Structure formats: structure tokens, C-alpha cells
Amino acid sequence: MGMLELSGLLFLLLVLFLAGGLWIGMSLAAVGFVAITFVHPQPGTFLASALWESTGSWTLAALPMFVWMGEILFRTRLSQELFNGLSPWVRRIPGQLLHVNILACGIFGSVSGSSAATCATVSKIALPELQRRGYDQDVAIGSLATAGTLGILIPPSIIMVVYAVSAEVSIIRVFLAGCIPGLLVMGLFSLYIATWALLNPRKQPMPEPRLSMAEKLRRSSQLVPCALLIMAVVGSMIFGWATATEAAGFGVLGSLALAAITRCLTWESFRDSLTGATRLSCMIMFILAGAAYLTKAMALTGIPGALAAGVAALDLGPFGLIAMLTVIYIMLGTALDGVSMIVLTTSIVVPMVQQAGFDLVWFGIFIVLLVEIAQVTPPVGFNLFVMQAQTGREQTAVAWAALPFFLMLVAAVAIITVWPQIATWLPDALLNR
Template identity: 60%
Template sequence: MDILTIGAILLILMLLMLSGGVWIAMTLAICGWVGQAFFTSSQPGLNLFSAFWESNASWELAALPLFIWMGEILFRTKLSEEMFTGLAPWLNRVPGRLFHTTILGCGIFGSVSGSSAATCATIAKVSLPELKKRGYDETLAIGSLATAGTLGILIPPSITMVVYAVAADASIIRIFLAGFLPALVLMTLFSGYIAIWSLRNKHKMPPSEPVTTLAEKLRLSKNLIPCALLIVFICWSLVAGWATATECAAYGVVGAVALAAWSRSLTWENFRESLFGATRTSCMIMFILAGAAFLTKTMAFTGIPRELAEWVSSMNLSPYALIACLIVVYLVLGTALDGISMIVLTAAVVMPMIQKAGFDLVWFGIFIILLISIAEVTPPVGFNLFVLQNMTGKDSNLIAKAAIPFFFCLVVCIVLITAFPEIVTVFPDAVMGKQK
């Protein structure tokens, strides 16, 4: 049976199970099992156990439940409410007002976590209840979180960037530096859309906060100081090399507990609820990761990613036609694979094509990470969609629909860095000098 037929069968099976209400992780694992049992000579049982173990037995992944727990503590002890109270007076005259906290929060937290799922889950836990309570449109908030959560893999340090650098034999530091300006452009596009939406839909915006004097703003801002200091400490610890991302996550939990105790809002009951909430969310994400890892093994055994890449190579396209074709290939792969797997399974074929076409490997790294960001919000296997589905109880297709405007912001960012590659290369060139 040819590769395209196998891929079509697995995709149809996945869609049928998802539409039938089968758990997401189980759907991914079942599709992986069917693919290996019927279309390869491998042992699906053995690969299932190894995939589940390998995907979760990771020191870096330990940061995920810790960051989620930090978000749960901030949410359940009212520290997040105090933070929003302090922000509200300063954003009162900005179109979109507190909607921008989802973008800013994902940008700041993404620089710490390095994970799209952790960024999306943590900021959603803190911001969604507050925005909903204050009367903000929930659909726009969910759509912005689904896409802004992808800043976790675009803003360094990012595990995906490290994997790409190793696969492409490129400088990790240059790729880290190259991510900052595109991330800033993307955040500007997201916030720009929110501002435009709020101006065109004033009837959906809550009433403005009461006008306050500068002295009153400063008084209310004291609510911002504790959480802001915690975030700055975590970011600085990571940037200065004092701690790894996982250690920073542990500091974040300790800091959140200390702040909650200091503000006298910590009780045994909300501590217990935060722990259980973090456990539920973390187990959900890790179960999905395990199912995705098993499906990735199936994709590798069937050879679908490599076949697609070799098909593109055989067409002998012009440089920009090659880029257009790779966009389609990676978007197709993104419906079934996570970002790291997309890079690993296609690198051997794609990297020589890119070098032959004259593209900078550092630029292509940011390009492919933006494509992975799109895959994170593309059904049927958009990982951020699953995270928000489990957190909000809303259907993943509704969340994907809410994310469509921000999806196009991602597309615009890709167009911009393709038309003006200096957006990616100028910062690493300025810091480290141009590569010879």
C-alpha cells in the first residue's frame, strides 16, 4: 500500500474517533497502534511502552507540572486578582485594555518555560477567570491564548530551538538570538488585532474602569509588585544561568506559596485544590504527549514525513517555490506530529535542500518554528487546542475557530520574515557578527 493511502486511512480514523468523543490521548495512541500493526512489521506493543516512557521520563518536562502548579497557586489564592487590579488603571485608555495581558503574559512566561503547553496552560489558568469575571469576551480571550501560547517555543530558551540547532548543525546561540525580534513582531500583531477588534466591537467590551489619578494608580500598583518581582526573579535566574528551566519552575512554586502566605490568602484548602488542579492538568498534558509520541513512532516507521520531503526535493523548485511547498508539507505534518518530531523526521532531507537554495539555516530555524506554532493551533492535533479544551470544557473546533484571526497573524509574521529576512538575522549578526 502506498504512503499517501496509509496517511489518509490514519487521518480518517483519527477524525472519526475525535468526532465520536474518544479521549484525545487514546485517539492518538490507537491511530499509532493501527498504523504499526497493519502497515509496518514493527511490534506496536513494545513501541507503545517505550514511547510512553520516553515521552514522560524527561528532566526538562518536570518544569511543566511545576509551572502549572505555580499558576494554580496564583489563581486560587487571589494573587492573580490583585495583579489584574493593579494592571487595570494603566490599561484603561488602551484599546482592548486587559485583553493585552494574555499576550504580554504569554510573552513573559514563554521566555521562562520554553514550552508552548506550559505557557498556554499557566497563563490561561491565571487570566481566563479574571477576564471572564470582568465581562471580557471569552471567545477572543481563548483565541488569543491558543496562539499566544506558542510564544513559549519562539522566545528562547526553547527546547524546539535546541533540537533544530542540533539537527541542522547550526549555532544554538544564534538561533536563540534570532527568535527575539520575530517574537516581538508577533506580539505586536496579536495586540494590534485585539486593539482593532475592541474598537470595532465596543458593545462587547466591558465598561471602562473609573478614571483614577496618578497617585491612585500608583497605590493600586502595589498589587502588581509581588507577582512582578517573582516573574522577574524567575526570568533573571534563567538568563543569568543561575538555574535551569526546571529549577526556575521550582523557585516559582516556592515563591508563589511564600507570596500567598505573606498576603494571608493561603489556606490548607486552596493549597490542596491547587495541587490537585495542577495534577489533573499535568496528567492530561502528559497523557496527550505520550499518545503523540507513539503516533510519531508510527509516522517514522511508515516513512510518511521522509516521503513527503523527498517528493518536494524531486521537484527541483525555485527557492521561493520551495519555501511555499515546504509550508504545505509542514502544515500537513502538523496535523499529526508535534514540532520536535517534524524537525527530526525531515531534517536529513530538508536541510540540504535549504542550503542548496541559498537560505540561511538560522533564518530557516525561525521559519520552521513559526510553522510549528501554526500546527499547535491546527486541528485535528493542535496541542494548544487540546490544552484549552480540557481547561475550559469547550470543543476544540470552537477554540480553533476563535483562534482563526490570530492564526492569520502567524501567517503574516511568516510572510514578513520571508520578505524581510533581516527581521530574523539582524540581531544575531549585531551581537555575534555575520557568519562567514
């Protein structure tokens, strides 16, 4: 059987397993088992060693810690404090409090690391407040659905850890590479809100009353504990004081302390945070284990190299390859979650990207942006589900409300592709000293 026929058979099996409702991790392992039987005399032994190697990683230990950190903060009053602390500073900008959606999602996303958690938490506070003050609901819903995706772009991010482990690149570098693109996406979202507000003055509520500088500072003081936690976690990695795993552990201790100080830490919230983190971490680890086995099986069959050579033979050029991958990832996003998208494709895509001369750290940010787009792409856009549950609207209506911001994400992908230094400059500047 030739490489093309074998790869087609394996792809068909994967589709059948997933369509039949088999867990993603088990589907990946099952396809890997079929693939390895063609080239390895003991597929069962190979499976056991691959699963152990993929999960017994010190680097991967950062994942459950960052997940737990986000779960703890998810159960504090952080989202309400974010809205109250940020709103005084945007009252004179066109669009006014709509910009708080973007800023709050960016800040909360940096500590939660989860797109759905960011979207759900901020929207619980922002939507009723904006509706009460007379803001346009379509723009409010669209901005929250898409700004919630900042949870996976601004570090520390669960998706970034998954990509770094899968592609075997530095977690710290990927974290740093997401900082400036994260600010770029926030800027594009706010630019659209301001432009829309200037073009639709009749849809704007009455201007908010002016506040004294002392009152602004008093309200913003609520952001200080969260800001200190973010700086401590990310700063300890940048300056080399802690590895990503150690920084994640300190982040958990800091979030527990913050929850205790704000009197949100109870035995019930502690148990719920630990249970939620365990479930999500186990799901991701199980997927990674299945993907690791499939990756090794595919490497032994030679399929990734053959596919990479086939794409190279098409002579698409670097930008042609990126355009093709963009379409493929957006299509995958209509049916898969972000973690699955990354672990399913890394073993095949990374050799192609390396052969085309792209930096793997930059490519990590490129994939994360595409995963962001997938979060608001029907029919399996998780943020669309979140906003549908929050508002009671049909998913189609939520998707239309998010469309302008969806286009801003597409613009961000184009910008970092043309100017990759936006992603690579910061890690190079701070770590190549």
C-alpha cells in the first residue's frame, strides 16, 4: 500500500471514529495503532512507551497548574472588579464602556488561560450592565464573544502550553511571542468599536458623568492584586527566576492567596476549582497522549515526510502554504476544539512549516490566532455557545453579531504573516541577551 492510500485510509478511520462519538484521545490512539501495525511488530508495547513518554513530562506539569490557577480566579470577584476598575478610563472614548469588554477580557484572559471561561465570566457582569445603560446589544454581544478568545492568546495560555509541548519549542518563548499580537488584537477590536460609534452616533447612550482623578484611581486600585499576580507569574519566567512549571505553581499559590484575601476562598470553591482543573487537565492530557502515539506511529510510516514533500512539490511558496493552512484550520475549527486542532495537525504541519523556513514560535502564535477564529466559527464555536447561553439568542444571531470582530481576527492573522517580527521580536529581545 502506498503512502497516499495509507494516509487516506487513516484519515477515513479517524473521521469514522470521531463521527461515531469515540473520545478524541481514544480515536487518535486507535488510528495510531492501525498505522503502527504496518511497520512495527509489537504495536502494543510501542503504545505503552509512547503514552508514558508523552505524559511523564516535567514541562507538561505546567499545564494542570495554569488550569487550576484559572479555575481559582474564576470563582473570585475578579470580573466585577475588572469592570469597575476599567470603566472610568474609557468614558470619553467613542464607544465608551464597550471598550471595557475588550480590556476586561484581555486582563482576565491573562490569568484564566481559557477562552470559554473568559467569555462567560466577563459577559456575566458586562452584559446586564451595558443593557441597563442602553448600549447596542449586537455590538456588546459580538465584542464579548470574540474578545473572550483573548484568553488563549495572552499568556499564560493553556493552548500555548499544548502547542509548545507538541511542537517541542520553548513555552516561555511562545508566551512572550503572544504579548504583542494580543495587544494588536485588542487594538483592532477597540478600533472597530470606536469607528462604529462614530458612524452610529444615534445608537450611543448619554455620556457617562465625569469622575475626578482621585475617584478613578480609587476604583482602579481593585486591579492591583490581579496585576501583581500577572507580573509575578510572567516576570519570573522572563528573568529566569523560575521555569514555566515553577511559575505556574507560584501562580496557584498567588491565586489562592488572592481568593483568601477577597474572602472568596471557601472549602466549596476550593473543591470546585480542584475538580474543574482535574477534569480539564485529564481531558487535555488524554488527548495529548493519544496524539503522541499517533505522531510516533506516523513518523515510522513516513507519512508526514511524504506529505511535506508533496506540498513542497506543489511549489506554493511560503505565503501560499500559509494561505492553504489558514483555510484548513478554519475548516477544522467548524468541527473541533482548539486543543484537538493542534494535536491532530502538529506532527504533519510542523515539518512543512520548517521546510518553508518559518519560525516555529511565530507559527505557534499563527495557530493560536486561527484557533481564536475557530472559537467564533459555527457550528462548533465554543464562544458562540457561551454567548447563546448567556443571551438566549440563536447561535446564528450571535455569529452575525460577532462577524465584524471575526474579520478583525482575520486582519490580525494577515498582519503577523506580513510582519512576523510582531510575534518574534519580544522573545528575541528578552531571551537572546
